[in-house]
Amino acid sequence: MAIFFKIILAICFAWWGRKEIPAFALRINRQIYMEYHSLVDMNENYDFFQKKSCLQPKEMHFSYLFFLLFPSILILYDDVIIGGILILLCFLACLDIAYYLTDIRVVALIFLLSLSQGEINTLYVLIGLFIIIQIISYVILKKEGIGMGDYLLFLALSPLFQIEQMLYLILIASLLGIIYYLFYWGITKQKLAKLPFIPFITASTFIVFVDKI
Template sequence: MILHFILGSCFGSFFCLIAQRIPINESILSPGSHCNHCQTRLAWYELIPLFSILWQNFHCRYCHSKLPISYFLAEVVCGALFSWHFYFYSWNLLLLFWISTAFLLSLMDIFYLLIDSLLLYLMWGILWLSWFLNASFHWKSVILVAFVMCLILFFAPRSLGIGDCLLLICWSGGLSLVSLAQLLFIASLLGVTYFVFYYVRYRKQLVQLPFIPFLTMGLIIVLSNK
C-alpha cells in the first residue's frame, strides 16, 4: 500500500503539470519544472512528491513566494487513488487508466473549467475499444445518456458543459444503468453540497462550478461498490 501511494503521488505531480500546461498549449517537457514567480528551475531534490514542498514550507527557496497547494493536494489524492485501486482491483490496468484519466481531466476542469479534447477522445477510444473486446459494453447506458445529454444541451445549455456531456457518454459505455444512475445521483449531491457550502462560506453564489471532479468522485464510489 505504501509503495502504491508513493507511485500514485509521483503520477499526481506529473498529472498536475499536464493539467496546467496542455490547456494553454505549453509543452510538458520544456521548460522543466520551475517556480512560476521567479522562473528559477527546480533542483531534483525540490521535486520529491509531498516531502519537498513540506520541507520548503510551501514557499519557493529562491524568491520566497508562496507555492500553490494544488500540487500537494494532487499528489495526496492521486496517491490515495492508486492505493484504493491496488487494494480493491490489484493490477486491473484498464480501470487504473480510467480513474487516472478521470483524475487528470478533473484537474483541468478545476484549473481552467475546460478539458483537452485530444485527451478526452484518446481516453474515449481506449475505453470503448477495451469494453468492446471484453464484451462488457453497455449500449443501453450509452443511448440513454446521449439522449438525455442532447435534451439538456437543447433546453438548458448552461446547466452542463459540452465536455461534461461528452465525458458522461464516454463513461456510460462501461457502466450499467443502475451504476450510471448512482454515479449521477452522487455527483449531483456532492455538487449541490459544495454549491451550498460556498454560498454559506462566502455569502455569494458560485458562478461556475467544475463538475468533472464530482463526477470522478461519484465514479470511484460506484466502482468501489461493484
C-alpha cells in the same frame, strides 16, 4: 511483480499529471495564438500573447498527492484499465479546478478504454437523454445546463456501467455539486460564478465503483 509494475506505472502517471497541468495552459494558448494569427494579421508575437492571456499556467500543489493516490488506485483495482480510467479522472478533476476546462484528448482516451467493458447500450440511452436535456435547457431555460465537456465525459464513462448505474452516477454527481454550492453559499453568502463539475463526476465514479467491487 504485478504490484511493482503497477506502482511504477502509477508513478509515471503521477509525474505526467504534475507536468501536464501547467503545460495544458501553454498548449491551449499556443493553439489559440496560431489559429488567431492565421485569421488576423497581427504584429504581436507569441510571448506577448501569452503574457496578456487570461489563461495562465497554474501550479496545483495538491497534485503532489498524485504520487500517493495513483499507486493506491492501481493496487486497489485488479483491472488496470479501470484503475487507469480513475487516474485519468483525477487528472481531469484537477484540470477543471485549475482552469474550468477539460482536455478532450484525455476524455477520448477514457472513452476508448471504457469501450472494452462492452455496455454500449448505456451510451445510446445517455445520448438520447442528453439531447432531451439540451433541448429543455435551451428552449425553456434559455441557457446551457452543464458544460459540453461534462456531457462528453459522462458519455465517455457510460460504457463502463449499466443504465441504472449510470443514472445513479449522474444523480450522485449532481447532488454533490448542489451540496458544495449550498455549502459555499452558506459560508460566503455569495453565488458561485463557476462550478468545476468534473471533480464531482470523479467522486461519483469512485462511489459507484466501490459498489461494484
